[in-house]
Amino acid sequence: MKVTAPVVLLCWGLLNGALVLVLRGFGGTGVELALYGTAFGIIELFALTVAIAASRRPAGRELFFLPRSALPACIGALGVVIDGLGLSFWPWPLYFGSPFIGVALVLAWLDHRAKPHRSQFETMTPIVDGLRPGEVPPTQPIERLAPYRLYDPPPRPTTGLGEAVRALVPPRRGRRRAALAGALATLGAAALAARLGRRQEMAPLVDQDLAERLARASERPRAR
């Protein structure tokens, strides 16, 4: 059998599937079987995805997407981090973090549409998976990965907001002042929001009633 990517993944998953069955034979419980079974499923799903990708485009002819800007990654991460770490303290950071994620997704989508950054090694012939019996290996490096060139990125599509700001605040020093004022206003708004958030009557994080009821229920002797 030819060792291809989907086959490797499939076999790795199936080996795990076999071990799930052995665990079942040894008396594994529901949680254990569910856990291991899910992992098996995830790997098989990955194998399926690779198989579909391979059927659509042979290996070595994959499109290399070269992103124009990494800004969406930074903005998106900022949103997720605000949400994730902020939720340890208060529920309201969710309102701050989510817009960042939205903006990041939009920016990433706009970037993805920019075709010049999507490159394909069209000159490459299909991958040669091995020399045929008796075939003489080449004595020279015969293949050349397509060379690359550095270029200045084309102007990106804008919303016009930047031009409007530049038109409204022409001098350089004025722009700096505007930026400083904007930053101060943002900080002020954040401080105000924090203050308001603290004033709010927060729902108790721990449902004491439920805890007590469950504790009582666990103490109660079970009916046979």
Add this chain to the structure above:
Amino acid sequence: MTTVPASVPTVPVPRRGVAGWLLTTDHKRIALLILGTALVFFFVFGAMALTMRSQLALPGMSILSPHLYSEFFTMHGSGMIFLAITPFALGLGVYLVPLQIGSPTIAAPRLLLFCYYLYLFGALGMVGGFLTSHGAADDGWFAYVPLSGSEYSPGKGMDLWIAGTFLAGLGQLIIGGAILWTVMRLRTKGMSLMRMPLFTWSMVGTTLMVIASFPALLAAMSMLTVARFHPGVTASNTFNIAYQDVFWFYGHPVVYVMFFPFVGAILDVAATFSGRRNSGYKWTVIALLAFSTGSMAVWGHHMFTTGQIPNDYFSVVSIFLIVPAGLEYFSIISTLVGGRLVYRTALLFAIAFLPQFFIGGATGVMLASPTLDYMLHDTYFVVAHFHYTLFGGSVFGFFAGFYYWFPKATGRLLDERLGKTHFWLMVIGTNVTFIPMFLSGFFGMPRRVETYPPTAGLTTTNLISSIGAGILGISMVVLAINIVKSLHHGERAGANPWGAFTLEWATSSPPPPLNFSEPLPYVTSPAPLLDLRERAELDAVEAAEGHAHETLLAHAAASEEEPER
């Protein structure tokens, strides 16, 4: 202006300065960010370990309060696993896999940068727990419930730990997926699966485990969140055991995630510095895949003493793992035996890995027996065992790779004399620190205690361990000096300073933005550069033979002509 043909891939001019690093989509820069951050955390959590060893050097020391000691061992354990060694493993993969398979980029580079930020800020969140009123998390790196519930661990430190672990784990899961997709889809021409270098194969095993097991970490952290919001759920033992199951379903494979890439590194280092191909390539690949499969099935051996799992199954499967591990050992040793060894620092680390990891593995087989585990569970014996696997094994493997690939990433060689000093200090420090821990454990010293009675007979072994830890601390200082010195004044490396065989050495050091600007050799085996060299030698021999043959023919022709004359 130069016209660029449509078929030629293009790349934006890389930014310079700090923005060039923080907004990069070059997989090499992202990998260096991951590795650099992980190295910083390695030093920070290593310093915590040194402080704990100082506390335990003699009975009754008061360097750390009991509570702070609990915070330190929790953050040392979780930090080293989530934030230092796992990122070392994945960072090496992000840097090297595209280079080794001849790909100009990695799949989803921008997503990788996103994941790096998740990891970085998740890590800062975890460590930030020290700034909260109740301090950082203090329940051990596995955070068992109900101990880690809000009743017994109040405060935001634990919440931050959960959130940080979730974010870092999510980032690492996606990084694993991107590496695997790169291997599966972006290989260069001729690079079939069975022609990939063994390091790349080890990354395949690693990332398969990441994809299969890291979701369990996210599930475990979600369960912890539920337990902290609704402590009542922990009143049921079913929930607590289910949490242990879910956590260890991640917790055991992650040990192999922290180990596999370094086995791959050692296999590559062994081949290069012995000047020959890896011995038993096919069986090593099979062993790597079988090992990673088996590692998914053994999580229950951490729960033998709960009495809630089928001990016999987990014991048998755990012991079975010595078969693929043994195959890998044979591959490394048989590559070294018979080779012309060049004892550079990288090879020394690779050789030291073998006996040290063997100690870790052999004691692991002991612990895979439930009978012994009931006696040794939660003692220093277990601490010594996993430090031999993770420090004596993984960290030594990491440093083998570090000394080997540092010239590729920076263009400069690390200082050999400082490197060998670092190596010997680490070997001495590791064994002086961790061998006495086996004895402490055997004498009954439990884990996670900040002191012990002077009459318990544990003073000598603990004192020796602490002295060893000090030696390890000094070795890290030597490493730091070496890195700083070599970055500024190190010898220029050139493209292939070791005469290595894999494709990452077929490009400049450090590589250009799209990795390769020169023709790649046709890949006919896992050692394409050695193939080229051998072909060139063969051509030279054939040319010489042809020349000799022609000369002989000429002589013969001349001698035949002479009588006629």
